[in-house]
Amino acid sequence: MDDIVRQAIAKWPNVPHCFGWLGLDARGNWYMRDDRTQHAGPFPASKGSLLTHEKLIDFIQRNYECDGEGQWFFQNGPQRVYVELEAAPLVFRLGDERMVTSHTGRPARVQRVVLDDLGRLFLDTDIGFGIVHALDMETASDAVESGQWAPRPIRSTELACRFGFVLSPAARHANTMKKAGQ
Template sequence: MDDIVKQALAKWPNVPDCYGWLGLDARGHWYLRDDQAQAAGPFPHSKGSLLQHEKLIEFIARNYEADGQGRWFFQNGPQRVYVELEATPWIWRIQSDFSVVSHTGRGAAVQDCLVDAQGYVYLTSALGVGLVHTLDVPLVAEAVEAGRWLPQEVLAEELPDRYGFVMSPQGQWGARETPGSPRMVDTKQS
């Protein structure tokens, strides 16, 4: 976590959490979901605006983690912005040497290779479970042929319970809480 984020957490410890405003799609792209996108339906049916600002994406990646209930979030200063997931909390990219890197740039050692009925491939690691990016499925096939990974069948709908993650933190709370609007933290205020 960035030092500036830790400082903001210490300075403003009681900022309300934010739900529904950030989504992660099955290709590892972040989407900002304003009021209009949220009103149009749940993620990923209504994705919102693709984030393209490189520094913002890097900031999100450095401050992306899960709480004790399996809800993934981006720590934006003192505010947790919970993430709506299309598939899994991690999207893996496979390198030519079969090493694995997450959509946030974190490396991971593969523990298991899973395949669902639709042919989607998931890998598990100490970081958790993630979907293999569709462009990298041929590399998975090479790794399997080389005997590096042994695919096991899995039901995609069982992944959240099996690996302890929440697809929709906003949907989990339903009407009990209203999504808050994300705020950028002014660290110069006293």
């Protein structure tokens, strides 16, 4: 986390969290979701505006973390902006010699490989759980065919619970508020 972000949290510790305004797709692209987009439907059916500003994306990715409940967020100064996920909290790219790097630029070591019933390949790594980018499936299939990776089957509906992440913090928050009568 950036020092300036830590300082903002210390200065303004009670800023309300933000839900539904930021999305991450299965290719590692970030989307800004304004009110109109949110009212049009949940992410990823209603994605919003693709973020293209490199410095903003770098800032988001440096300050992208997970809370204790498996909800991923971007710490934007003193405010937590919870992220809507299309498939998983991380998107992995495969480089030379099958080096694995997350969409945030962090290197990762593969601990487990799973294949869901939709044909998507996921990696459980030392930095977290994520989907393999679609453009790297040929390299991934080489790892499987060579015996380097042995994917275990899993139903897509079990991924979030099994690997401890929340696809839609906004929906979870709305359900919590509804139960609390707010």
